[in-house]
Amino acid sequence: MDIKTLTFIVVGATFALYIGIAIWARAGSTNDFYVAGGGVPPVANGMATAADWMSAASFISMAGLISILGYDGSVYLMGWTGGYVLLALCLAPYLRKFGKFTVPDFIGDRYYSQTARTVAVICAILVSFTYIAGQMRGVGVVFSRFLEVDITTGVLIGMAMVYFYTLLGGMKGITYTQVAQYCILAFAYTVPAVFITLQMTGHFLPQTGFGATLADGSGMYLLERLDGLSTQLGFAEYTEGTKSGIDVFAITMALMVGTAGLPHVIIRFFTVPKVSDARRSGGWALVFIAVVYTTAPAIASITKVNILNTLNGPDQQGVLYENAPSWVDTWEKTGLIQWEDNNEDGRMFFSNDERNEMSVDADIIVLASPEIASLPNWVVALVAAGGVAAALSTSAGLLLVISSSVSHDLFKRTLMPNITDRQELLYARIAAGVAVLIGAYFGINPPGFVAQVVAFAFGLAAASFFPAIIMGIFHKRMNSAGAIAGMVVGIVFTLSYIIYFRFVNPAADTPENWLFGISPEGIGTVGMILNFVVALVVLKFTKDAPEEIQEMVESIRYPKGAGAATSH
Amino acid sequence: MAFESQDHAKAYWKENLRLMLKLLTVWFVVSFGFGIILVDVLNNITFFGFKLGFWFAQQGAIYTFIVLIFIYIKQMNKLDRKYKVEEE
Numbered sequence: 025m026d027i028k029t030l031t032f033i034v035v036g037a038t039f040a041l042y043i044g045i046a047i048w049a050r051a052g053s054t055n056d057f058y059v060a061g062g063g064v065p066p067v068a069n070g071m072a073t074a075a076d077w078m079s080a081a082s083f084i085s086m087a088g089l090i091s092i093l094g095y096d097g098s099v100y101l102m103g104w105t106g107g108y109v110l111l112a113l114c115l116a117p118y119l120r121k122f123g124k125f126t127v128p129d130f131i132g133d134r135y136y137s138q139t140a141r142t143v144a145v146i147c148a149i150l151v152s153f154t155y156i157a158g159q160m161r162g163v164g165v166v167f168s169r170f171l172e173v174d175i176t177t178g179v180l181i182g183m184a185m186v187y188f189y190t191l192l193g194g195m196k197g198i199t200y201t202q203v204a205q206y207c208i209l210a211f212a213y214t215v216p217a218v219f220i221t222l223q224m225t226g227h228f229l230p231q232t233g234f235g236a237t238l239a240d241g242s243g244m245y246l247l248e249r250l251d252g253l254s255t256q257l258g259f260a261e262y263t264e265g266t267k268s269g270i271d272v273f274a275i276t277m278a279l280m281v282g283t284a285g286l287p288h289v290i291i292r293f294f295t296v297p298k299v300s301d302a303r304r305s306g307g308w309a310l311v312f313i314a315v316v317y318t319t320a321p322a323i324a325s326i327t328k329v330n331i332l333n334t335l336n337g338p339d340q341q342g343v344l345y346e347n348a349p350s351w352v353d354t355w356e357k358t359g360l361i362q363w364e365d366n367n368e369d370g371r372m373f374f375s376n377d378e379r380n381e382m383s384v385d386a387d388i389i390v391l392a393s394p395e396i397a398s399l400p401n402w403v404v405a406l407v408a409a410g411g412v413a414a415a416l417s418t419s420a421g422l423l424l425v426i427s428s429s430v431s432h433d434l435f436k437r438t439l440m441p442n443i444t445d446r447q448e449l450l451y452a453r454i455a456a457g458v459a460v461l462i463g464a465y466f467g468i469n470p471p472g473f474v475a476q477v478v479a480f481a482f483g484l485a486a487a488s489f490f491p492a493i494i495m496g497i498f499h500k501r502m503n504s505a506g507a508i509a510g511m512v513v514g515i516v517f518t519l520s521y522i523i524y525f526r527f528v529n530p531a532a533d534t535p536e537n538w539l540f541g542i543s544p545e546g547i548g549t550v551g552m553i554l555n556f557v558v559a560l561v562v563l564k565f566t567k568d569a570p571e572e573i574q575e576m577v578e579s580i581r582y583p584k585g586a587g588a589a590t591s592h
Numbered sequence: 593m594a595f596e597s598q599d600h601a602k603a604y605w606k607e608n609l610r611l612m613l614k615l616l617t618v619w620f621v622v623s624f625g626f627g628i629i630l631v632d633v634l635n636n637i638t639f640f641g642f643k644l645g646f647w648f649a650q651q652g653a654i655y656t657f658i659v660l661i662f663i664y665i666k667q668m669n670k671l672d673r674k675y676k677v678e679e680e
Contacts, residue, residue, distance in 0.1 A: 090650075095631075098649035102623045105654045109619045112661045113612050117668075231651060235641035245641045263635070263646045273628050280623075298679045300669055307661040314654050321650040581605055584594040584677040 030405040031170045038208050038409045045201050066301045070308025072202035073292045077309070078209060078316060079155075079418035080162020084411050085474035088389030090324035091331075094254070095265035097324065099275040099545075100475055103482070105310060105317055106276070107283020112306030115284055116293040118497045120302035121580045123294065127287045127489060128433050134496040136573055137504035138438065143511050145433040147488040148287045150515065151481050152426045155286075156459055158477035159419040160186075160467030165387045165474075166411040168358040175358055179467040186419045187460045199295070205413045210315050212410025216394045216403050217319045220326050223397055230322030250325055253332050256340065258377030262325065267543075268535065274546030275479065281552055282482025285490035288425045299583035327393045334396060335374040335382060342371030351395035360385035386473050419463070423456045430455035471526045476545060480522050483548025487514035491555040500577045501568040502559065510559030518551035594677050604675045611667050615660045623653040 082104065090097030124130055128148060132141030160179055163186060168178025217230040225246055227233030237245050250262045260266040267275075283289065292309075293302045335352070337343045345363065352372070355361040362383045363372050374382040391411060394403045431452035436443060443451075471477060488511045495502040495510075522544045525533040535541050542550060568574075579585070595601040626634055627649035634645030642651075672678035 095646055095649065098627060098646075101650055102627055102653050105657050106619065106623050109616070109657050109660055113615060113664055232640065235639075235647070237641065247642065247646075263643050269628060273624060276623065276628065300665070300672070300679065303661075303665045303668060307658070307665055310658050310661060314658055318651055318654055578601070579594075581608070582594060582601075582675075582677040583672055583679050586679060 025401065027401045027404050028170065028172070030401050031408045034402070034405040034409045035170075035412055038413060041204055041208075042201050042413075045204050048200075066296060066304040067308050068199060068203055069292065069296050069301075069305045070310075071206045071312050072199040073289065073305060073309035074312035075202040075206035075209060075413075075417050076292060076421050077289055077313060077418075078206075078414055079478065080159050080166075080411065080415035081475040081478040082316060082320075083209060083213065083414035084162045084165060084390050085158075085387050085478075086390075087320040087323040087327070087393075088386035089473055089475050090321055091328045091389050092386045093265060093267075094260060094262035096267045096272060097265075097321070099267075099272055099279065100479075101317055101321060103276045103279025104283060105313060107280040108306055108310040108313070110280060110284040111289070111293075112303055112310075115290065115493060115497070116302040116306050117299045117583065118580045119290060119493070120293050120296065120299050121583060121586045123586060126429075126433065127290055127493070128429070130496065131489075131492055131507070134573065134577070135492075135502075135504040135507045136570065137508065140492075140504050140508050140511075141433070142438050143508055144489070144492070145429050145438070147484070147511060147515050148429050149426060149434075150519065151287065151484045151488070152422045152429070153459060153462060154484060155478055155481035156419055156422045156426070156463040157466035157470075158474045158481070159415055159422065160460075160463035161470045161477065162387070162411070162474045163415040163419065164467050165358070165360065165385075166391065166408060166415060168360075169355065169388070169391060170408050172354065172357050175360060176468050178358065179464055182415070183460050183464040183467070186416060186423070187457065189416055189420050202417060205417045206312060209410045209413045210312070212406045212413075213316050213390075214319055216397075216399060216407055217323050219399050219403065220330070220393060220397045221322060224326045224329065230319045230326075234322040234325045246329065247325060250329055253329065253340070257332065257336075257375035258379075259375070262328070268541050270541050271535070271538075271543050271546055274542040274549040276546075278483045278486045278546050278548035278552070279479060281486035281490045282484070282548060285485035285488070285493065286482070287429075287485075287489070288421050291425075299586045323390060323393055327389055327396060330393070330396045331384070331389075332374060335372050342369070342373040344371050346370070348372060349396070349398075351392050354395075355388055355392060358388075360388045423459055426459045427452035427456040479545045483518050483522065483545065483551065484515055486548035487518040487551025487555055491552055491559060495556075495559060497577065497580065500574045501563065503563055503566055503569045505566045506559040506561075506563040509562045510555040513558045514551040514555030517554055518548050521547045521551075595675060600675055604671065604677065607671055608668070611664065611671070615664055619657065619660055622648060622656040627653050 086100050089100065119130060122130055124133060128141050128144035131144035132138065160183060163182030164175055164179030167181045168175045171178065171181065218228060221227050221230045221233035224239060225233045225236040226239040227236045234246055237243055238249060247263055254260065254262045293305060296302050296305050334349055335343060352361060364381050366381050372382055373379055374384065391407055394407055431448045435451050436448050466477070491514065492507045492511050495507065525544045539550065595604065626645060631645035631649060634648065635643040637644040639647050669678070
């Protein structure tokens, strides 16, 4: 069977599976399956959190970016896992004890202020919009390849699918659908990785395999070969990277702290039965995430060697275009691979200097890796299904956060308290529609690779929510004026910096012009520090939080007496 | 008040903070320390075919994070029982 038919079958089957589970679980809930206090066991919740969390950025884009960036790509690996340590140690148990629905709820109550709630809602919407812009691109890449259309059409088809999927409603709220999505996603990610590792090094485990020697009998280490090839072709040495130390530090910090401040991730910890389960959920989530994240750098390095060998030939002299492997041809249709025969020798050549004739989009590397390694067609189809699962689950979740923030938190609780439930639902649908359209616009005109755009969302979360929540728990006296001032300064600063360098004056987006040499991806770290400083200074000149609030903070610091779980 | 006394409440919070800071120190050292600040120094050491600094940045830090969270879970459950503030 050809790849296209197989892909339709596999993607269709997984879709049917998700919907089937949703129907089954909903029937179960009438039997008091989700009764408050029952909640979801930590291991299942960990898996669902992992599925929610691992988006198109993780699945499709991350390994590709690492492949291009080499060592510098480590920012995504450490950043998106290290955040769970912060989440499990500093936030999850306390927010669970607090026991409200959303992050704006916590901010609004802890800082006893409607203004604080509104600021938090606006931050949540900004973060989610940025995030979803990245997802749409990812969905587009998947669809454009497997329907063999150009990327713009791919984004539009993906947009329609996501909107439809979200309107099915409630889908995302069902934890067991996400457990299934996690299983498919993890399986689709690791199976091809095991294949390519076996092929390249004779090792079974990707995690150790990419440090092993090559199976071609040369006795050379894989990474050694890759470093050598990279230097020869004008790329930076793979294991060294080119970003400055301070930028790597800032990006990693922004991603870690942002993870701990993302509204749709935090929300998951409200669904577990007990405070101790909130801690445990964080641990399990990280275990499941690590399965994918420790595999990613192996895919990155092995596929890089594969790409260089197939485009340039084992002798690195270039391969005749008419002998190009079929994946080059199929991906060319999407416009994500381009070949320009500059020296008119009819050979492709991929390098990072004046000899280069190829442009290879980082976002295709994971999806193309099974084809590049000439793996069987069913593996290619499986990877497509995994990519769709990752992109759909996260974007649907984000759309729900956006629509509920707009309709419930913003309109119903703040601007127009008198609207009916019907109107609220209408506003929710409109908000989701607008979010999808904005997402699609940025999907077609991306300000960076999927993982980079998503990184902006983390920067914004780091600069706004994280300090407000941390001080809300660990600094009893912190008051509303301080928290509001901190959040506003943090998010305005970070957003302006990103917009200036990515949209207003992209020509200036170089290390010499950056503040302290920190790129827009890492600027959230500076925004976070500003947030803390501004909040503490304002606190100095204003009254401490009232006595009853301080008592409430005391009470969220120990588990006993936590209320029943809220079900989402 | 769920604690037996004000002193207990203070002592519980203090022990919690101490544990948290200890674990966060390790968190910082393996990622920002070994993976970023000291990466060039550690890269002179080879570890199963990896340069050690590179390995920490792309593998080792992640494994350590998992261990840290599970240590925290275990210790906190112990602490909750010690001060009798665990959930029924």
